[in-house]
Amino acid sequence: MDEIAIALIGLQDLDMILSKKKNQYLKISRTLDLGGGVSKLKNDVDKLKRETLKSQLEVSKMESDITDLESKSSELQQKLYGGSITNMRELTAVEAEYNSIKNNVEEINRKRNLAKDLVSTTTEAFINLSEELKIREVEWIKDKKNLQKEKSKLGKNYNSHLKNRSQFTDKIPDKIMRDYIRLFKSNNGVAIVKVNKGICQGCLVRLPIGDLNKMKSTDHPVLCNSGRHFLTD
Ligand SMILES: [Zn+2]
Known part of the structure; x- marks a missing residue:
């Protein structure tokens, strides 16, 4: 897993906690x-x-x-x-x-x-x-x-x-950060998911070989075909 993906997953876990606490606070x-x-x-x-x-x-x-x-x-x-x-x-x-x-x-x-x-x-x-x-x-x-x-x-x-x-956001490029914020909001806190044996764990569908290759060839997370989340291995 690349550094950006690790930071995204850490951020996602933290944002989930923050979002729960915010809801409790508002309630x-x-x-x-x-x-x-x-x-x-x-x-x-x-x-x-x-x-x-x-x-x-x-x-x-x-x-x-x-x-x-x-x-x-x-x-x-x-x-x-x-x-x-x-x-x-x-x-x-x-x-x-x-x-x-x-x-x-x-x-x-x-x-x-x-x-x-x-x-x-x-x-x-x-x-x-x-x-x-x-x-x-x-x-x-x-x-x-x-x-x-x-x-x-x-x-x-x-x-x-x-x-x-900030320990997570500092490691995430602005463009990916913007997508992350948008996806986190629109998909109930799921902005990055793992790929297990070629299957996207967010959509539960097998990814095309092209997507898998794209994942391997870049050093940052790519978007799933559904456009709903980033992928990481
Ligand atoms: Zn997916």
Whole structure:
């Protein structure tokens, strides 16, 4: 294996480590930025509280409507059976109004029961989520400290690895370096692969004899036919 290939493989291993550490670092940063989901949970709790209050208000409004209609209904009932109606037309009209109010009360009652069910459901969800929030808030104080420590440790670790990078990059010509960076990015961290018994270990296909000869005749890694990675023996 030539010196450039050795440097490329060393660089690739190091860049893989760096990339993993960077991802871990970013993941922790995101969790910290989002406050461990506590503020989202708070919003959800507030939303449930508002929904519960809204449904409760609807129930109250419907209950007051029912009370009004029932008092109107008993007035009509008194009229119907109190002997004050003297003609058929008035009787029919009062009966019609009475029936209409009765239907109306039934309809509002039905809606009120649905709204009451909703109040129970949202109240229960609100209580459960509030409990979860309390627990999460306490946990988050501890988690946050640990994550901050981990983040700072990862950052230092990343930087110390980064210092080792030049020992490889110093040995790689600019043109190969540019290709390496491009291939590392586009192929999930695989920019150079070995050739084993004439088979490219990246593509798992047998290389044409021309490629094998090209490998032997140069002192730097050549690109695989696929164009996805450098080859080395
Ligand atoms: Zn290949």
